[in-house]
Amino acid sequence: MFTGIIEELGTVTNLEPDGDNLHISIKSNITPELKIDQSISHNGVCLTVVAIDGHEYTVTAIRETLERSCLGKLKKGDAVNLERAMKLGDRLDGHIVQGHVDQTAVCTDIKNVNGSWLFTFTYDRSNNNITIEKGSITIDGTSLTVVDSGTDTFSVAIIPYTYEHTNFRNYKTGTEVNLEFDVVGKYVARLLELQK
Structure with missing residues (x-):
């Protein structure tokens, strides 16, 4: 669950197709605070962190996600809106955002x-x-x-x-x-x- 209040702009550093999936690597100042299995919103799409390396982390978008969103059109160097999942008990400054692109x-x-x-x-x-x-x-x-x-x-x-x-x-x-x-x-x- 997210609020829609963007924390930071990350930068796409690598895109690796894997069957119908796409592994997306992002460089971000919040990377050192992330952990594997954490949910992050990327241009509004909730994706799970699968790898972390220094200031870069990787998420995987599956075929359904790529068909419903425009993540499949990302290129190296593109900026991506990032937001970590909200903490229970925090203020809801935006509105209830699921991270499920329609x-x-x-x-x-x-x-x-x-x-x-x-x-x-x-x-x-x-x-x-x-x-x-x-x-x-x-x-x-x-x-x-x-x-x-x-x-x-x-x-x-x-x-x-x-x-x-x-x-x-x-x-x-x-x-x-x-x-x-x-x-x-x-x-x-x-x-x-x-x-x-």
Whole structure:
């Protein structure tokens, strides 16, 4: 379980395909504090630490994860949003984030709004995922509030701190991102679907 508050940007140092799996090595300042079997959110995807070597650690993404997220498009040198699992009893500064990516979206517009940024994303509506204005959304592991919500599009406002300390500073029109929709909203949508 995560909060969507990014701790740090890690750097991809190695990508090693292994059958349908992908071993991803990351260099990070938090690596010395990690241990084998620990869960870490990588651009919103919960992955387990399988090896540690100095300031680098390795996680493995399986085929289902690679198909549902955009982790398979990572390249050496790419920055990755990182968050360790929350501790029971800590403040929940973002919202409840599971680290289970629902689907991807594409950045379709970026506007500089006098000191902040408005990012717009479009996603495939056929998966029945929805956003609501002022609801929560997780983009590449970052907990955000939806500003505008359409049937297959939404916008989020990004403050300078978030822009500087996450992957948002690297996004351009056409960038693909991982989405995790609000878990409470997903349960409500599923219950309504079952009542039909």
